[in-house]
Structures are given as C-alpha cells and as structure tokens.
Amino acid sequence: QVQLQESGPGLVKPSETLSLTCSVSGGSISPYYWSWIRQPPGKGLEWIGYIYYSGSTNYNPSLKSRVTISVDTSKNQFSLKLSSVTAADTAVYYCARGGSWIESWGQGTLVTVSS
Amino acid sequence: DIVMTQSPDSLAVSLGERATINCKSSQSVLNSSNNKNYLAWYQHKPGQPPKLLIFWASTRESGVPDRFSGSGSGTDFTLTISSLQAEDVAVYSCQQYYSIPLTFGPGTKLDIK
Numbered sequence: 001q002v003q004l005q006e007s008g009p010g011l012v013k014p015s016e017t018l019s020l021t022c023s024v025s026g027g028s029i030s031p032y033y034w035s036w037i038r039q040p041p042g043k044g045l046e047w048i049g050y051i052y053y054s055g056s057t058n059y060n061p062s063l064k065s066r067v068t069i070s071v072d073t074s075k076n077q078f079s080l081k082l083s084s085v086t087a088a089d090t091a092v093y094y095c096a097r098g099g100s101w102i103e104s105w106g107q108g109t110l111v112t113v114s115s
Numbered sequence: 116d117i118v119m120t121q122s123p124d125s126l127a128v129s130l131g132e133r134a135t136i137n138c139k140s141s142q143s144v145l146n147s148s149n150n151k152n153y154l155a156w157y158q159h160k161p162g163q164p165p166k167l168l169i170f171w172a173s174t175r176e177s178g179v180p181d182r183f184s185g186s187g188s189g190t191d192f193t194l195t196i197s198s199l200q201a202e203d204v205a206v207y208s209c210q211q212y213y214s215i216p217l218t219f220g221p222g223t224k225l226d227i228k
Contacts, residue, residue, distance in 0.1 A: 045165070045208060047217040060216040061116075082154075094164055100212035101155035103176070105164035 002027035004095050004106035012089075012113050018082040021067040022095030022106060029053045029073050033099025036069060036080045038091040039108075046091075051078055058099070085113045117141050117211050127228040134196040136223045138209035143189045146213065153183035153213035156194045157186055159206045159222070168207075169194065201227060 008020035030053040039045050047063070049059035051069040059067050063082070071078040082089060092112045097104040118141040128134040152172035157165040167176045169185040172192055182197045196203055202206045206222040 039129070044221040045210075045219040047219070058215055062216070096164075100217075101167060101170040101210070102157075102165070103167050105166075108164055 002097060002104050004055055004097065004104060006093060006095050006106045006109040007106050008109065008111070010110060010112060012050050012085055012111060013115050014086055014113055015084055018085050018089060018093075018113075019082070020080045020093055020095070020109065020111070022080075024076045024078075029071060029076050029078065034069075034071065034078045035096045035098055035102060037094045037096055037102065037105075039094070040088070040091040048080065048082075048093075052099070057059075087113050089113050116216055119211060119218050119219050120210055121207075121209060121220040121223050122228055123223060124221075124227070125224040126198075127226045128199045129228045130201065131198050132228075134199050134203070136194045136207050136225070138187075138192040138194070138220050140190045140192075140211050140213075144213035145189050152188050152192070153211055154163055154185075154187075154192055155210045155212065156183075157208045157210065157219075158203075159208060160204075163178065165208065187212045198224075199225075199227070 003025045005023045012018045012077045033050045035050040038039040039044045051057045051071050066083045068081040092108040094108045120139045122137045154172040156169040159165040173185045184195045186193050208222045208223050209220040
C-alpha cells in the first residue's frame with residue numbers, strides 16, 4: 001500500500017514562495033501520475049497540477065503562472081512550488097497519486113500565508 | 116473549466132436507510148469513443164484525507180463496501196449508500212477527469228438523523 005507524506009513550512013509570508021515535498025513509500029514513483037490538490041478553509045478541493053514520473057506536467061490554468069511541480073525519482077519524491085503567495089493560498093495541501101481519479105492521498109499539511 | 120455542482124448541500128439519514136447524493140457537471144463527461152463517464156466519488160472525514168470510493172461513475176474501488184454505488188451518465192450522476200452505517204458520516208464529493216483542469220464538486224455533508 002503506497003503511502004504519501006507532505007513536508008514543508010506551515011507558515012509562508014505574502015509574496016514569497018510556498019515549497020512542499022511529498023515523499024512516497026511502499027511503492028515506486030514510476031509509472032504513475034502524481035498530483036497536488038489543496039482545500040482552503042471551508043471550501044472545496046482544488047486541483048493544482050500533476051506530474052508524470054517521466055517529468056511531464058499539467059497545471060491548473062488558474063495557477064499555471066505561479067506553479068512548478070518537479071519529480072526526483074532517485075529519492076521517490078515530488079515537489080510543489082507556488083510563487084507570489086497571498087492569503088488566498090492558505091489551505092490544506094495534499095499530495096496524491098493519480099492524474100485522473102485520485103487513488104491515494106497524503107494526510108495533508110496546512111499552509112498558512114501570513115506576515 | 117467543467118463546473119461540478121452537488122445537491123443537497125447536506126442531508127441527514129437514519130441508520131439503515133438509503134442516502135442519495137446528486138452531482139451535476141456543466142458539460143458532459145461521457146467519452147463517446149469508449150462509452151465511459153469520467154467521474155469519481157470521494158468520502159472525506161474530518162482530519163483524514165479524502166478516500167476514493169468510485170471511478171468511471173460506477174466502478175467501486177477495491178475494499179469499498181458494496182453498500183456504496185454510483186450511477187448516471189453524461190451530466191447527471193448519483194452516489195447511493197443503500198443502508199447507512201455510523202461510519203459513513205462524512206462529506207462526499209464528486210470529481211470529473213474528462214478534461215483539464217480536474218474539478219471537484221463542493222461536497223455534500225452526510226449526517227445521522
């Protein structure tokens with residue numbers, strides 16, 4: 001059973017870059033799609049983007065100008081960078097396996113944007 | 116973007132009774148070339164990550180109890196819990212994967228009456 005664990009700062013200042021890493025255990029990064037999804041407080045789920053193990057990506061157009069997702073197959077990890085954050089980016093961020101339906105999720109990590 | 120809506124926003128059902136949650140997409144998620152509906156359902160309990168219940172609109176994920184079933188086609192879909200158990204209290208969301216961006220419904224909160 002694959003397990004995913006998000007890691008990174010829980011507090012980010014406005015205008016800075018949010019950086020999270022997802023460590024995958026119990027299975028290989030290949031040959032799967034890996035997504036980042038977030039849920040702002042009191043709101044629904046929002047897909048941020050995904051990366052294939054080979055490195056190809058697809059992003060939500062609403063965030064595309066600020067998002068970079070990368071993969072490190074040697075470490076069985078993939079990462080999210082979201083630049084120029086504002087309070088609207090405060091959310092629980094999930095890493096997950098899947099590029100269509102999402103079959104496995106990390107526990108999620110709350111990232112708060114505040115000075 | 117395909118906008119997903121759900122109804123009702125919340126509902127309360129007695130233990131052992133049927134619960135029905137509806138999901139509607141702003142455009143069809145049926146791929147006519149393979150006759151598959153690109154729709155999934157998730158269960159989300161507080162403090163836990165969402166759990167995949169159903170994909171292809173009606174295919175249960177491995178390990179999901181058979182009291183959960185999905186139906187519908189095109190733009191209108193339904194998640195049915197045939198006999199509500201206490202552990203089914205959660206928020207249920209639908210998601211389309213027909214086109215990018217992947218989009219989720221706002222969720223339906225299910226409680227015990």
